[in-house]
Amino acid sequence: MAIPRDYDDNPDRYRRGMTASPGAPDLYAALAAELPDGGAVLDVGCAEGVLSRAVAAGSHRPRLLVGLDRSATMLRAHPGPAVRACATALPFADGAFDVVVAANSFCHLTDPRPALREARRVLAEGGLFLAATIAHSDSPELAPVWKPPRTAFDAEDAPGLVRAVFDRVEVRPWDAPMVHLPDPPAVRNYLVARLMPPAEAEISARWVEVPLTVTKRGALILAR
Template sequence: MDGITDAEQLALQYASTTNLETRRGVWGPGPEGISPVDALRDAVLACRPSRVLEIGCGTGRFARSVTDALPDVDYVATDLSPAMVAATAALRVPAQQASADALPFPDAAFDVVVAAWMLYHVPDLDAALREVRRVLRPGGTFCAATNGNEHLADLLREAGGAPLVTQFSSENATSALCLHFEQVTQRDIETRATFEDHPAAAAYLSSFSPTLAATLPAFQGSRQYAGHTSILTAL
């Protein structure tokens, strides 16, 4: 996926919620029956936070699920995309536009910071993690989610592409976090993407790479591909 950290390409990709919704809609639990989104939410809820910051909030669905479970929580969601901020605000979650490497909040302001499937996009990962550390109170928890190098790799290969190796993946996320946090735990979860037909798979690929969508060989019937995700907590 070219341009995974390129600001101009990311702005185009997330100019609306359509691409994100297209990708999200195909995913379900893997062999263990575990949803990584549920696992991430459980990690947040286990902290019993009073104040939560989410960076890269996307459409706001995760934020809404946490505020539904914790009605008294002070939850602030941020995203670089105006469309994502608007979608989150429409779900009645306070949201504002902000960059992960320049958070407009005071030191030690939050009990929990969440980054769900977005740290592979930030141009300067260490700068973003320094900001996360800064706005967390002493003893606060950082909860993050990401994908592994082999995430949906079989589909990418079928389209003539290669597995997506990023700066913050299942394979290297713990090492990156250990530069800024004393204790890091990682839980790996296998998921499944189900495509009812070839057009559905091509639409998924087109949401981030029209080139791969165009080169995916036609197939009949439905297909399922493995996804590899990780949930990380850092103290």
């Protein structure tokens, strides 16, 4: 199963999700901290450039950071440079990048293996692949009303897929209270951002005791 892409049809859902998930910038700051100074980086599924902004706010300075996304709407807000293309057919030469990042993007693919092979193809010798993805047990406090949809690149399955393509793989799980939802409207926004229909989210939010701190579970995967 793949998470549907609605970034062109409903970009406000993505933006609502970023606002409703205060822990998201911390993830991108962690990714930015792994990037080498002076390297060339490809951000696959870059959306509106949250990684680019995290890099600009951090201490590591890649020589080049290129965003790539299928959504023209998302790319219009990206600070650039950015390219509209698909993760399964990267428009770059072999060995063009020192790092390829895929942060919560391969969950949109029915089969992530072609995208993993493309990521390896465009990496230089010794290059780094960085992926982030959520676990089946993400947001356990909301389990009575919502559970993450299963995808082909969940934190439980992604490491095995990456190991089939890359030689050295390190998995860093995360499991921490990261998102504070103070009231029912915040719960509603959080659920809508996770593809729950608005009317259903409005009803579900009434069943959640607030204020609530949500535990985020997933993994950061580093491969060479």
